[in-house]
Amino acid sequence: MRYIEPHAHMVSRVTDDYERMAIAGCEVVCEPAFWAGFDRSSAAGFYDYFCQLTGHEPARAAKFGLKHFSWLCINPKEAEDVKLAEEVIALIPEFLNCPNVLGIGEIGLNKNSRNELKVLEMHVALAARYHQLILVHTPHLEDKLKGTRLILDVLKSDRRIRPERVIIDHVEEHTVGLVLDAGFWAGMTLYPETKCSPARAIDILETYGQEQIWLNSACDWGISDPLAVPKTALEMKKRGHPAAVIDKVIYQNPKLFLGQCPKFKISSKDR
Amino acid sequence: MTQQQVLDLYFLDARHKLIEVAAFLDRVERADGKDDFRLKAFRAALGRLNDGQNEKVKQVLLAFSDPTTRPIAKAKGKSAAGAWAGKTG
Numbered sequence: 001m002r003y004i005e006p007h008a009h010m011v012s013r014v015t016d017d018y019e020r021m022a023i024a025g026c027e028v029v030c031e032p033a034f035w036a037g038f039d040r041s042s043a044a045g046f047y048d049y050f051c052q053l054t055g056h057e058p059a060r061a062a063k064f065g066l067k068h069f070s071w072l073c074i075n076p077k078e079a080e081d082v083k084l085a086e087e088v089i090a091l092i093p094e095f096l097n098c099p100n101v102l103g104i105g106e107i108g109l110n111k112n113s114r115n116e117l118k119v120l121e122m123h124v125a126l127a128a129r130y131h132q133l134i135l136v137h138t139p140h141l142e143d144k145l146k147g148t149r150l151i152l153d154v155l156k157s158d159r160r161i162r163p164e165r166v167i168i169d170h171v172e173e174h175t176v177g178l179v180l181d182a183g184f185w186a187g188m189t190l191y192p193e194t195k196c197s198p199a200r201a202i203d204i205l206e207t208y209g210q211e212q213i214w215l216n217s218a219c220d221w222g223i224s225d226p227l228a229v230p231k232t233a234l235e236m237k238k239r240g241h242p243a244a245v246i247d248k249v250i251y252q253n254p255k256l257f258l259g260q261c262p263k264f265k266i267s268s269k270d271r
Numbered sequence: 272m273t274q275q276q277v278l279d280l281y282f283l284d285a286r287h288k289l290i291e292v293a294a295f296l297d298r299v300e301r302a303d304g305k306d307d308f309r310l311k312a313f314r315a316a317l318g319r320l321n322d323g324q325n326e327k328v329k330q331v332l333l334a335f336s337d338p339t340t341r342p343i344a345k346a347k348g349k350s351a352a353g354a355w356a357g358k359t360g
């Protein structure tokens with residue numbers, strides 16, 4: 001089995017996880033910028049983080065034959081402070097030419113506040129100006145439905161944004177239809193307690209089809225599973241899904257979306 | 272998959288989860304003090320399982336969701352409770 005992990009926070013994981021992922025068939029890991037679990041005190045903290053995502057982490061992954069790509073932004077959990085967000089967003093353009101940067105993400109909303117929305121709009125404008133792909137985080141739990149609607153409004157109101165170049169992540173049964181119907185890509189996150197289980201993610205694939213959708217673990221510093229994607233592939237197999245369908249969902253689909261960024265190459269031959 | 276295949280693959284797991292829900296309700300009802308909006312939302316969501324509607328998981332998720340549409344004035348914290356408290360912030 002081969003797969004792409006399109007959303008993992010490897011800075012929070014031990015090196016053994018890279019080894020386990022490589023053994024399980026992972027070829028590529030993509031890492032959106034996110035909240036560290038505590039608030040950074042200045043834009044300089046983000047500058048160091050962006051250096052980690054574009055330099056140190058790809059080197060750590062390469063030791064296990066894994067390609068590492070990243071996405072840059074200030075995450076919605078730190079977006080209540082608009083002045084800090086402006087300073088961080090001003091840092092991003094100098095990193096956009098790094099060979100492993102795929103776009104702007106994971107931007108979005110957390111508590112659906114006015115300031116979060118303002119910072120989301122700033123990020124969307126940045127992505128439009130520099131022709132970047134966008135990866136969107138939708139809020140957790142009771143805030144997800146409302147947040148997804150607000151995010152869709154922002155994206156649809158900017159005429160420069162093409163939906164097929166945006167993935168809206170952490171969809172569940174009450175939001176996946178909204179996202180796909182509007183022409184965006186949808187990400188399903190396999191995360192204990194708060195997001196999709198493998199069984200539910202496969203239910204969604206069986207109900208909504210296998211176009212413009214991917215699976216990710218979003219493994220981070222919380223209790224989470226860097227092998228959630230291959231475990232879900234195994235469950236698809238148990239349900240009788242053919243190997244070609246499994247390969248489409250865990251390999252071809254992320255390759256198709258991410259390949260819209262010319263820097264995304266899987267190997268020298270780019271199979 | 273046929274219904275038999277679904278039952279073979281998922282019945283024991285679903286039975287286990289249902290018993291955990293029952294035990295949670297016994298536990299919280301046995302405890303002293305007051306409940307809050309979370310338990311009320313939980314009971315409302317449980318009700319959606321038996322009202323004959325399709326898309327039960329969607330109905331349960333909607334029962335826990337903030338139905339309002341306007342952004343709140345300010346984010347007071349970062350975490351989510353799992354159920355809407357019923358205020359518009």
Ligand SMILES: [Zn+2]
Pocket residue numbers: 007009032034106137218
């Ligand atoms: Zn994430």
